[in-house]
């Protein structure tokens with residue numbers, strides 16, 4: 001028993017140490033994003049279909065001019081647990097884009113209207129072209145960005161997040177970043193040409209100008225057309241793009257925990273029965 005205990009204590013100590021030493025993404029002086037309420041957090045988390053559709057609209061009409069999403073195909077947008085578009089809608093949507101295909105019989109590449117199986121077309125042919133259009137900065141691909149970004153909340157809060165399994169730091173950060181423009185530049189800081197002040201971006205200066213303003217994207221379901229709401233919706237959409245099977249993962253996880261609990265109970269009684277006739 002004491003051996004098990006000491007192993008457990010050692011494991012906990014290692015977990016503590018790695019947590020304390022984990023490199024922080026947030027740079028010195030950067031503001032810490034606030035935790036937001038997300039429908040997809042927690043063990044019963046699920047995506048809000050209407051929100052994903054709005055987020056997709058924001059992405060398509062605004063962000064897609066600079067940010068690609070190369071791991072997402074048009075047909076993913078009609079999968080269960082996602083924005084839930086119909087096959088007809090996706091066919092029409094894909095056909096609006098010209099996709100490079102080939103080579104044809106003449107050995108040349110050619111363009112044709114998109115199909116549901118095509119990947120989301122990137123706004124730039126390559127990274128160099130993307131940088132050339134953005135003052136040298138590269139607009140990162142959105143496919144997994146919501147999972148690739150995080151921030152540090154200090155040792156104790158990070159520990160709490162570990163215990164509560166809070167995994168929405170990436171979307172909190174994106175929401176904070178999008179709503180974090182228009183803040184007064186702290187005294188003593190110099191605005192550099194081509195960069196914009198945003199306290200949530202590590203270092204405080206980002207090459208992306210404020211991408212979205214109130215009223216820019218039309219919402220037809222009565223949801224307020226504000227930067228805050230756009231930021232929430234597009235972040236949720238990015239979370240779905242990064243983890244389209246989140247709902248299934250959470251449901252399976254829950255069932256597994258129930259199964260393990262029942263199994264542990266059964267094992268306990270089996271052990272009692274097996275050893276009941278042995279003198280000890």
Ligand code: HEC
Nearest residue numbers: 062063065066134137138139140174206207208211212234
């Ligand atoms: C005009 C081009 C342009 C548009 C439109 C645009 N972005 Fe960006 N975005 C950039 C560039 C360039 C960067 C890289 C900034 C840097 O590294 O300083 C960037 C970076 C980002 C980052 C990453 C920040 C980080 O931590 O590295 C996020 C998140 C982001 N954009 C979200 C969005 C969202 C959401 C939209 C749509 C509402 C959007 N962007 C629209 C150009 C754009």
